[in-house]
Amino acid sequence: MCDSLKSDYQLCEELGRGRFGIVYRCYSPDTGDSFACKSIHKSSLSEDPTDRQCLDKEPKILQLLSGCPNILQLYKIYEDDDYLHMVTDLCDGEDLYDRVSLGTPFTEPEASAVLKELMIAISCCHQLGIAHRDIKPDNILFDTAGRLKLADFGSAEWFGVSEEGLMTGVVGTPYYVAPEVLMGREYNEKVDVWSAGVILYIMLSGVPPFYGEGPAETFEAVLRGNLRFPSRIFRSISPEAKDLLRKMICRDASRRLSADQVLRHPWIISGGDTRSVSDQT
Structure with a gap:
């Protein structure tokens, strides 16, 4: 887990799992606001280059779409050699x-x-x-x-x-x-x-x-x-x-x-x- 992520957010319970990563509830100790954190372990990606392309593309697109009220908002990105973490809106109810x-x-x-x-x-x-x-x-x-x-x-x-x-x-x-x-x-x-x-x-x-x-x-x-x-x-x-x-x-x-x-x-x-x-x- 990225040290910078741990210094900014407290990770809580797991909310769900997807093809590439695990989504956790997290909150900011500074503000008390709750968010979701999608954590992707890079070792989970296959050898297929499209997997890596998807990993690179999604945060860029979410940043570009920032401000649209009906699109999941991306607040922070953290990355190290092993993980990519994306802190987003918390949507913990029914989809x-x-x-x-x-x-x-x-x-x-x-x-x-x-x-x-x-x-x-x-x-x-x-x-x-x-x-x-x-x-x-x-x-x-x-x-x-x-x-x-x-x-x-x-x-x-x-x-x-x-x-x-x-x-x-x-x-x-x-x-x-x-x-x-x-x-x-x-x-x-x-x-x-x-x-x-x-x-x-x-x-x-x-x-x-x-x-x-x-x-x-x-x-x-x-x-x-x-x-x-x-x-x-x-x-x-x-x-x-x-x-x-x-x-x-x-x-x-x-x-x-x-x-x-x-x-x-x-x-x-x-x-x-x-x-x-x-x-x-």
Whole structure:
């Protein structure tokens, strides 16, 4: 453990483990404020150079995104020969995965509130030329005040806002990955909008729009992209919510909404209050 880290923060109990590291609760003896500390032992990285790239990339991206209210804030970085430590916002409550895994649908106002904060985070990323590329409920946390925080930028990539902004590489998670990623083609930042649309579908229905017995079957379903709204599940869901879903989970990325366009959609502006949408029309 870095001596400078130990002099600045007191590490407490373990909060969780990820692919590369362990997350601890910590606090500053000087201020009494609580934080999270993600500690990554460099020996846990494989020989694959992409592992090291992820380790180098995430803190740089979090520093660049500092100030966006819905992105996990990075406060300090400590590094020595053996470890990398990142001190961030403390998000020790349920993440979105915990909430959606219950299978209980959200109300439209509840889903709209979560999606709005998520799209603000994604919009911040895209405006700075960053695509997250692994938007999923596990990476959507909530701080002690209940504010949404988008986390885990290990798969993120810079795409540049002034050029064509195309990326390559198959990254992401079954259920949430966009079809153009699976096709092995070049793609743009709208892969994040597809993933957020899948999350919205799950919040409203309790089930994913594309699934199979395993990853291979799920990927096949994603590639088909046959978006359906079963009447027994979506009977009470408003036409406005379905309209937004169709425009986010759209196989043609050129017709898919951007993050900013999602934020301007009437269903988001109304807070999921369909009566308000009707009044506007």
